[in-house]
Amino acid sequence: MTASTPPGPGLPDGVGQRVDAVRLRVPAEPEYLALVRMVVAGTARIDPLLDDERVDDLRVIVSEACTNAIEASARRGEDASTIEVQVRLTPSRVEVVIDDVGGGFDPDQLDVLPPVTDPARMRIERGLGIPLIRALSDEAEIRSGPDGTRVRVALYAAAPVPPGVP
């Protein structure tokens, strides 16, 4: 469903600038969360775009988004659900997209959102995870539907410090 995601909105880097992308797909199981954090943080450090504190912010963001995906998958009772994580490095920002790509939904149900009172509809507003994602990122977009949830965040590179500035 989301395996060949085109570049989303909010990618202002100009044509011709280098954009590196790393894509990871893991089972939606708690045991893989540390691995996802490690890969995302390691990717963000390939270019010194973000300082260590922002890389730590990114680890928290990714952990929160993947935890939500893992819990959603568990609630749906799917065995073979996966999470896809894409990290894009551009000269000005690090962008991460986390897709909860649990399959097995009924296409006939695609247009039917759960009622507002349904816990499945409310889940992304629950708890501390979403506020943390929003607080720690420069941009955050969270879309949830019957076929899964997409979290897209961007962290901007710090402006280079001009030489001679203490």
Add this chain to the structure above:
Amino acid sequence: MELGLELSERDGWAVLAVSGEVDVATAPRLRERLVGLVGEGRTRIVVDLEKVDFIDSTGLGVLVGALKRVRTNDGDLALVCTGPRILKVFEITGLTKVFAIHRSVDEATVRG
């Protein structure tokens, strides 16, 4: 990622030193240990987070749950944490106002 849990005793406080990463994979072990302590009547607890490399909202939720649990048993739960990356998560979520956060186990236990 391994989660380390080391229990010691200090002036009537149960001191649980946590190390490693606290997330949805490891938090159940922390929860189980804290629930176990309260079940044994240990309701004055210090959770030492100095050797924690990572914590997210799942870990925070376990600590909040433990705080509620000790308080309903007339106990108390204090944290030890000086690491900026861990403190930042507490600050953003407003939990610095909920927990007593100390700079050392000594400070946490002497406070009485």
